[in-house]
Amino acid sequence: MPEKTPDEQQLVTEKRGHVLVVTMNRPESRNALSGAMLRGMEAAWDEVDADPDIRACILTGAGGYFCAGADLKSMNEKAPGDKFAEGGWDLTRLPALLKGRRLSKPLIAAVEGPAIAGGTEILQGTDIRIAGRSARFGVAEAKWGLYPLAGSAVRLPRQIPYTVAMDLLLTARSISADEALEYGLIGRVVDDGTALDAALEVAERIAANGPLAVQAIMRTVRATEGMHEEEAFRFDAEQGAAVFASDDAKIGPRAFARKETPEFTGE
Numbered sequence: 001m002p003e004k005t006p007d008e009q010q011l012v013t014e015k016r017g018h019v020l021v022v023t024m025n026r027p028e029s030r031n032a033l034s035g036a037m038l039r040g041m042e043a044a045w046d047e048v049d050a051d052p053d054i055r056a057c058i059l060t061g062a063g064g065y066f067c068a069g070a071d072l073k074s075m076n077e078k079a080p081g082d083k084f085a086e087g088g089w090d091l092t093r094l095p096a097l098l099k100g101r102r103l104s105k106p107l108i109a110a111v112e113g114p115a116i117a118g119g120t121e122i123l124q125g126t127d128i129r130i131a132g133r134s135a136r137f138g139v140a141e142a143k144w145g146l147y148p149l150a151g152s153a154v155r156l157p158r159q160i161p162y163t164v165a166m167d168l169l170l171t172a173r174s175i176s177a178d179e180a181l182e183y184g185l186i187g188r189v190v191d192d193g194t195a196l197d198a199a200l201e202v203a204e205r206i207a208a209n210g211p212l213a214v215q216a217i218m219r220t221v222r223a224t225e226g227m228h229e230e231e232a233f234r235f236d237a238e239q240g241a242a243v244f245a246s247d248d249a250k251i252g253p254r255a256f257a258r259k260e261t262p263e264f265t266g267e
């Protein structure tokens with residue numbers, strides 16, 4: 001394997017069994033997002049979707065920090081506004097930050113330290129969220145005269161109570177992990193330094209389940225968002241029937257009867 005360039009090292013991936021761990025790696029800048037990091041993230045999501053051996057993935061940050069959003073210092077060299085004005089940008093989609101792109105496998109966030117601005121924005125594209133007790137969350141963009149362009153003005157009020165979402169978006173203040181848990185922005189608070197271990201435990205549990213079942217559940221949840229119940233149940237029925245017709249649906253009940261652990265093939 002050729003050695004990675006410094007740019008490529010800003011986003012590190014590691015496969016642990018059936019789990020891909022994706023690490024934002026600029027700890028000296030609290031893992032602030034660079035163009036190179038975004039390119040790495042997009043490639044990682046492509047790998048997750050394309051590799052049938054990957055059954056779950058984790059997004060985390062190096063050095064005890066999750067992510068401080070866009071690199072504000074580099075915006076003094078060339079502002080995103082100037083970049084965008086050059087053309088070639090479709091701002092309805094930022095696939096690296098999971099705006100306009102949803103993964104086909106479960107994504108778990110393992111948060112330590114700050115998850116601010118873009119950090120809380122990408123969090124909203126994850127499925128299961130675990131944070132160390134000292135983690136902090138917030139959508140700080142307005143504080144700097146910026147806009148949360150990775151989707152928070154749309155997604156946050158759909159994920160947490162309206163008044164809390166508006167408070168966070170408009171005041172740009174940050175909140176603790178306990179508050180984020182109370183509002184349902186995250187699902188679990190653990191001791192500092194153990195978020196990745198807890199995320200790995202969850203990912204391994206998911207990876208041990210029938211992959212066809214897991215991915216069909218993901219598809220149904222995603223595709224039926226905003227659908228009328230009748231239409232949603234039609235989609236749900238198609239997905240469920242396909243899973244019940246699979247080999248995995250025979251392997252599971254057989255293992256139960258034999259008091260064995262099922263070894264799913266994903267077929």
Ligand SMILES: C[C@H]([C@H](O)CC(=O)SCCNC(=O)CCNC(=O)[C@H](O)C(C)(C)COP(=O)(O)OP(=O)(O)OC[C@H]1O[C@@H](n2cnc3c(N)ncnc32)[C@H](O)[C@@H]1OP(=O)(O)O)[C@H]1CC[C@H]2[C@@H]3CCC4=CC(=O)CC[C@]4(C)[C@H]3CC[C@]12C
Pocket residue numbers: 028029030032033034035038067068069070071072073074078079080083094114116117118119121140141144146147148149150
């Ligand atoms: C549009 C999205 C997104 O919505 C926009 C944003 O995310 S705006 C970012 C706002 N961020 C913040 O408000 C966080 C600022 N930081 C802090 O508040 C604190 O640092 C902290 C709470 C995070 C941590 O506090 P600490 O006390 O622990 O540490 P501190 O001493 O403060 O910091 C330690 C050192 O780290 C440096 N640091 C911290 N944060 C940042 C930061 N955000 N940027 C740079 N450096 C940071 C700090 O200065 C210290 O360093 P010293 O040297 O020691 O002083 C956008 C999201 C992604 C964008 C795209 C990215 C790629 C692109 C590249 C381009 O060229 C074109 C545009 C684009 C595509 C770009 C477009 C916008 C986004 C999509």
